[in-house]
Amino acid sequence: MSNLPFYLPVGNECALFELAWRHHLPLLLKGPTGCGKTRFVAHMAAKVARPLLTVSCHDDLTAADLTGRYLLKGGDTVWTDGPLTQAVRQGGICYLDEVVEARKDVTVVLHPLTDDRRMLPLDRTGELLEAPSEFMLVVSYNPGYQNVMKQLKPSTRQRFVAIEFDFPPPELERRVVAEESGLSESKVQPLILLAGRLRALKGHDLEEGVSTRLLVYCATLIVAGMPLRDAIQAAMIEPLTDDADVKAALEELVRAVFG
Numbered sequence: 001m002s003n004l005p006f007y008l009p010v011g012n013e014c015a016l017f018e019l020a021w022r023h024h025l026p027l028l029l030k031g032p033t034g035c036g037k038t039r040f041v042a043h044m045a046a047k048v049a050r051p052l053l054t055v056s057c058h059d060d061l062t063a064a065d066l067t068g069r070y071l072l073k074g075g076d077t078v079w080t081d082g083p084l085t086q087a088v089r090q091g092g093i094c095y096l097d098e099v100v101e102a103r104k105d106v107t108v109v110l111h112p113l114t115d116d117r118r119m120l121p122l123d124r125t126g127e128l129l130e131a132p133s134e135f136m137l138v139v140s141y142n143p144g145y146q147n148v149m150k151q152l153k154p155s156t157r158q159r160f161v162a163i164e165f166d167f168p169p170p171e172l173e174r175r176v177v178a179e180e181s182g183l184s185e186s187k188v189q190p191l192i193l194l195a196g197r198l199r200a201l202k203g204h205d206l207e208e209g210v211s212t213r214l215l216v217y218c219a220t221l222i223v224a225g226m227p228l229r230d231a232i233q234a235a236m237i238e239p240l241t242d243d244a245d246v247k248a249a250l251e252e253l254v255r256a257v258f259g
Contacts, residue, residue, distance in 0.1 A: 003046065004043055004046045004047055005039060005042040005043045005046060006039070006043070006176075006179055006180065007036065007039050007040055007042075007043035007044075008168065008172055008175060008176050008179075010165075010168050010169070010172060013040065013163050013165075014043075014044065014047075016161070016163060017040075017044045017163075018044070018047070018048065020136070020161055021044075021048055021050075021093075021136045024118060024133060024135075024136075025160075025161050026113070026114040026136070026137040026138070026139075026159060026160045026161070027136070027137070027138045027139075027160060027161055027162070027163065028138075028139055028140070028141075028152075028157065028160035028161070028162040028163070029041070029138065029139070029140035029141075029162070029163050029165060030140070030141060030142075030143050030162060030163070030164045030165065031140070031142065031143075031164060031165025031166055032142055032144055032165075032166065032167065032208060032209070032211065033142050033208060033211055033213075034211025034212055034213035034214060035165050035166060035167050035168075035211060035212055036165060036168070036176075036212060037097075037140045037165050038054070038095070038097060038140075040165075041054070041093070041095045041138055041140075042054075044093075045092075045093045045095075048093075050091065050092050050093050050134055050136070051087070051090050051092035051093070052092060052093050052095060053083040053084075053086055053087045053092055053093070053094050053095070054083075054095045054097060055083050055084075055094070055095070055096050055097065056097050056098065057096055057097060057098045057099050057100075057101040057102040057106070058098075058101050058102070059101060059102075059103070060103070061101070061102040061103060061106060062102075062103055062105060062106065063103075063105045063106050063108065063109040064082070064124075065082055066082045066083060066084035066085070066096075066106060066109060067081075067082045067084055067085050067109060067120070067122055067124075068080050068081040068082040068085050068122070068124070068125075069082070069124070070124065079124070079125055084109070084113075084120065085120065085122065085129070087135060087137075088113070088120050088129050088131045088132075088135055089129065091131075091132040091133070091134030091135050092134070092135065092136075093135075093136045093137075093138060094135075094136070094137050094138070095138045095139070095140070096110075096137075096138070096139040096140070097139075097140050098140065098141055098142065099139040099140065099141055099152070100141045100151060100152055101141075107152075107153070107156050110137065110139075110156070110159075111156070111159065113131060113135075113137050114137060114159035114160065115159060118130065118131040118135070119131070139160065144207075144208060167195075167199070167209070167211070167212055168212065170192050170193075170196065173192055173195070173212055173215070174188050174189055174192050176212060176216075177191065177192070177212070177215045177216050177219050178219070180216040180219070180220075181216050181219030181220045181222075181223055182219075182220075182223045183219040183220075183222055183223050187219075187222070188215075188219055190257055190258060191215055191218060191219060191232075191236075192215070193257055194210075194232070194236065194253065194254065194257045194258075195209070195210045195215055195236070197253050197256075197257065198210045198236065198240070198250065198253065201250075205241070205243075205246045205249060205250075206240055206241060206246070208240070210236050210239075210240060214235050214236055214239060215235075215236070217235040218231050218232060218234075218235035218236050219231075221234060221235060228258070229254070229258075232254055233251075236250075237250045237251065237254070
């Protein structure tokens, strides 16, 4: 297990993932940006020894980007599998990160893979691929960024079992940041305290609280020799806001925590 990507469980998420994979259930991960969803999937894919194909979804992502298309190669027109098709053929795990960002035709393609059919129709080639038992579909999104135009329909959500993620409790987050950055837990502790105060501003001065990922970045800069205040400015203040007044308020918080 030493070759697994590092992940520190918070609850029963690892057991639930493994049960879902073994019983051919698609999985939905919900939670804020940078809380560990992608690392969790990488950890679990390695744990069950299946190839992982990850797609970062965006406004222009189409069903063809996932399934594949004909491309010109050396004067010939050749079918090229997309990542979803590759995962089905290989019996791998396909992870669609921020699935709500993709175009609506994407969810239509996913539906036959998320019920007892477990099929992937390739209209362009006339194939109907049956997913092997090892195949798994995992999708994620950040509920905090949903709006009227970008939501998973109830008919889609109810095709998945779901896990809700959040930032780890302080004692676990301290261990994660120390492990990932190499900064001692004693020096990570005040960063965790600061992160808690910054997260308390979510929905008021900030759209989103500081992520575990940003904490790791900050600690990494400190280990690399950057002065503490400069590292906090670069990794825990500037990424959160462009508003000068809000930045000034965040800097006040930094002074309150670090003196």
